[in-house]
Amino acid sequence: xxxxxxxxxxxxELPKDLYIPPQALEVILEAFEWPLDxxxxxIRRQNLDILDIDVSRITEQYMQYVELMDAMRFELAAEYLLxxxxxxxxxxxxxxxxxTPVEEEEEDPRAQLIRRLQEYERFKKAAEDIExxxxxxxxxxxxxAAPPPIEKQRxxxxxxxxxxxxxxxxxxxxxxxxxxxxxxxxxxSTRERMSEVLEKLSGQQFVPFISLFSAREGKLGVVVxxxxxxxxxxxxxxxxxxxxxxxxxxxxxxxx
Amino acid sequence: MSDVEGLVPIVEAALLAAGxxxxxxxxxxxxxxxxxxxxxxLQAALDEIRHRCEGRGFDLVEVASGFRFQVRERxxxxxxxxxxxSPQKYSRALLETLALVAYRQPITRGEIxxxxxxxxxxxxxxxxxxxxWIRVVGHRDVPGRPAMYATTRQFLDYFNLKNLDQxxxxxxxxxLETLNAELGFDTLPMEASPTAQAAVDDAEQS
Amino acid sequence: MSDVEGLVPIVEAALLAAGxxxxxxxxxxxxxxxxxxxxxxLQAALDEIRHRCEGRGFDLVEVASGFRFQVRERxxxxxxxxxxxSPQKYSRALLETLALVAYRQPITRGEIxxxxxxxxxxxxxxxxxxxxWIRVVGHRDVPGRPAMYATTRQFLDYFNLKNLDQxxxxxxxxxLETLNAELGFDTLPMEASPTAQAAVDDAEQS
Numbered sequence: 001x002x003x004x005x006x007x008x009x010x011x012x013e014l015p016k017d018l019y020i021p022p023q024a025l026e027v028i029l030e031a032f033e034w035p036l037d038x039x040x041x042x043i044r045r046q047n048l049d050i051l052d053i054d055v056s057r058i059t060e061q062y063m064q065y066v067e068l069m070d071a072m073r074f075e076l077a078a079e080y081l082l083x084x085x086x087x088x089x090x091x092x093x094x095x096x097x098x099x100t101p102v103e104e105e106e107e108d109p110r111a112q113l114i115r116r117l118q119e120y121e122r123f124k125k126a127a128e129d130i131e132x133x134x135x136x137x138x139x140x141x142x143x144x145a146a147p148p149p150i151e152k153q154r155x156x157x158x159x160x161x162x163x164x165x166x167x168x169x170x171x172x173x174x175x176x177x178x179x180x181x182x183x184x185x186x187x188x189s190t191r192e193r194m195s196e197v198l199e200k201l202s203g204q205q206f207v208p209f210i211s212l213f214s215a216r217e218g219k220l221g222v223v224v225x226x227x228x229x230x231x232x233x234x235x236x237x238x239x240x241x242x243x244x245x246x247x248x249x250x251x252x253x254x255x256x
Numbered sequence: 257m258s259d260v261e262g263l264v265p266i267v268e269a270a271l272l273a274a275g276x277x278x279x280x281x282x283x284x285x286x287x288x289x290x291x292x293x294x295x296x297x298l299q300a301a302l303d304e305i306r307h308r309c310e311g312r313g314f315d316l317v318e319v320a321s322g323f324r325f326q327v328r329e330r331x332x333x334x335x336x337x338x339x340x341x342s343p344q345k346y347s348r349a350l351l352e353t354l355a356l357v358a359y360r361q362p363i364t365r366g367e368i369x370x371x372x373x374x375x376x377x378x379x380x381x382x383x384x385x386x387x388x389w390i391r392v393v394g395h396r397d398v399p400g401r402p403a404m405y406a407t408t409r410q411f412l413d414y415f416n417l418k419n420l421d422q423x424x425x426x427x428x429x430x431x432l433e434t435l436n437a438e439l440g441f442d443t444l445p446m447e448a449s450p451t452a453q454a455a456v457d458d459a460e461q462s
Numbered sequence: 463m464s465d466v467e468g469l470v471p472i473v474e475a476a477l478l479a480a481g482x483x484x485x486x487x488x489x490x491x492x493x494x495x496x497x498x499x500x501x502x503x504l505q506a507a508l509d510e511i512r513h514r515c516e517g518r519g520f521d522l523v524e525v526a527s528g529f530r531f532q533v534r535e536r537x538x539x540x541x542x543x544x545x546x547x548s549p550q551k552y553s554r555a556l557l558e559t560l561a562l563v564a565y566r567q568p569i570t571r572g573e574i575x576x577x578x579x580x581x582x583x584x585x586x587x588x589x590x591x592x593x594x595w596i597r598v599v600g601h602r603d604v605p606g607r608p609a610m611y612a613t614t615r616q617f618l619d620y621f622n623l624k625n626l627d628q629x630x631x632x633x634x635x636x637x638l639e640t641l642n643a644e645l646g647f648d649t650l651p652m653e654a655s656p657t658a659q660a661a662v663d664d665a666e667q668s
Binding site: 264265266267268269270272273274275278285286287308311312313314325327328331334335337338 | 470471472473474475476478479480481491492493514517518519520531533534537540541543544
């Protein structure tokens with residue numbers, strides 16, 4: 001089975017050494033995903049001796065690749081070249097007789113490469129191990145059952161009075177900026193009573209003025225109710241009807 | 257695969273993983289043709305599964321779209337707490353609306369919007385209604401006949417007020433900084449509001 | 463509620479309804495304070511539940527985020543057919559990057575690239591983030607302050623692990639001498655090879 005097609009020609013086997021036909025570079029590097037992987041493969045499976053590399057041929061290939069780079073995946077080619085350069089460097093250093101004993105401290109370039117390859121191999125294996133782990137949505141699924149009918153219990157948010165006052169003061173400040181909203185000190189009891197009166201009037205035609213007052217509330221209560229009704233009249237929220245002079249006064253909600 | 261014993265774990269595994277009801281046909285479709293069990297065998301497996309659910313926290317039930325495992329209702333008390341939501345916070349817009357209803361009642365939505373300078377969403381009004389903090393006390397006699405809102409008894413109760421008079425006077429609110437200083441409140445940790453203080457304690461004493 | 467028998471159906475009902483792993487503490491929180499079982503009793507109930515799962519299509523397992531019921535692997539063939547798409551495949555590049563983060567955390571992208579010998583695509587990092595398998599745990603104090611990655615609980619949950627210790631052991635670093643022989647390298651150090659013919663003969667037939 002062909003392993004890949006490169007320019008119409010079937011590539012039936014993986015490369016045996018580093019001399020990859022330039023046209024096949026992308027395909028092969030993709031199969032291995034990256035050069036370290038390829039190198040590992042070559043060393044392990046093909047018994048490639050990293051010292052048995054013809055440096056001049058490698059150099060030649062460099063040049064070919066550089067020319068082809070525009071058309072190919074630049075990064076991969078670059079990775080490949082880096083690896084090739086590394087090998088060439090090792091080779092060249094092995095070829096040179098050791099100049100001075102001082103260099104003894106210098107690490108063998110092969111050892112460096114081996115360490116790197118080995119480190120890489122460990123994680124290549126680790127990735128394979130992770131791939132094998134039983135995984136959700138492939139090997140197992142979470143088991144669920146439909147929940148029973150559940151009463152929604154969402155506790156209502158708490159509100160702090162201070163919070164309320166803060167936002168009010170801010171909205172009032174803001175309102176003043178928008179327009180000169182006159183906010184004067186006013187008896188809240190009046191406004192509360194206004195609401196109560198309106199509620200009493202709702203849904204009814206005419207309500208006797210008198211019925212809105214309660215003697216139990218005392219003088220102050222009566223005054224508050226009176227002020228509330230006056231305010232309601234002022235705001236055109238209620239109508240006052242008196243059919244004859246000194247006759248009974250009736251109040252009617254205008255909107256109802 | 258026609259032995260019912262062997263079908264049981266497969267069927268229950270599928271029902272538990274599916275997350276939705278499965279018909280007998282859908283369960284059958286999980287098997288390759290050559291091993292597909294007869295309908296009666298699947299039915300027998302389902303019966304066996306239901307039988308095994310006895311005394312457990314869940315049951316196998318048949319609903320319109322097939323079979324599914326369902327948690328038994330008697331455990332709803334505990335299971336329901338899985339979805340207990342912690343109380344959220346009301347939006348700033350809602351609090352502003354509530355404050356305006358409290359202090360300027362009766363007030364229409366339009367009037368609230370006028371003061372706030374922005375629209376009041378229907379949601380806010382609904383939430384305040386549901387909380388029973390506001391009520392409609394009438395309709396203003398202007399085009400559209402908008403509802404006028406006022407606060408409720410529940411509102412007063414929640415804030416520990418006997419009546420609206422116990423709310424701090426507006427004039428005081430407008431000088432909150434002074435008020436806070438006077439009352440010796442600590443700064444409330446509220447976003448972007450260094451003046452976040454007021455007089456709930458004050459209201460309680462009066 | 464301390465009798466284990468009574469706890470069993472409640473706990474299994476909660477685990478099945480939750481649709482996600484629950485910790486022992488989370489299960490305990492489903493009970494009101496006065497009836498809250500001791501940790502040991504909950505643990506005993508979980509043991510009993512696991513025991514009852516024997517021979518069933520599902521099992522109780524503990525992963526990083528808690529306990530969950532899950533389908534037994536041996537039924538994956540059938541259960542997998544519930545979904546038309548085959549399970550998502552992850553590229554080797556992604557898995558190797560994930561392995562490096564898992565075993566070497568905290569690790570920067572540069573460090574991953576150094577070991578893999580190739581650039582890590584932004585796509586891989588993004589995918590791992592989106593799956594919530596990795597997260598940024600800080601920045602290395604070097605020029606550019608690169609992000610350091612670590613794995614998440616979701617990663618452990620997804621791969622059926624309770625903690626990082628359960629990851630398969632990383633291969634040992636073999637002794638360099640053994641490796642050299644294996645790779646057909648000449649014995650180190652280099653003094654032994656004064657000429658260019660350091661190559662080992664057995665490599666030549668390739």
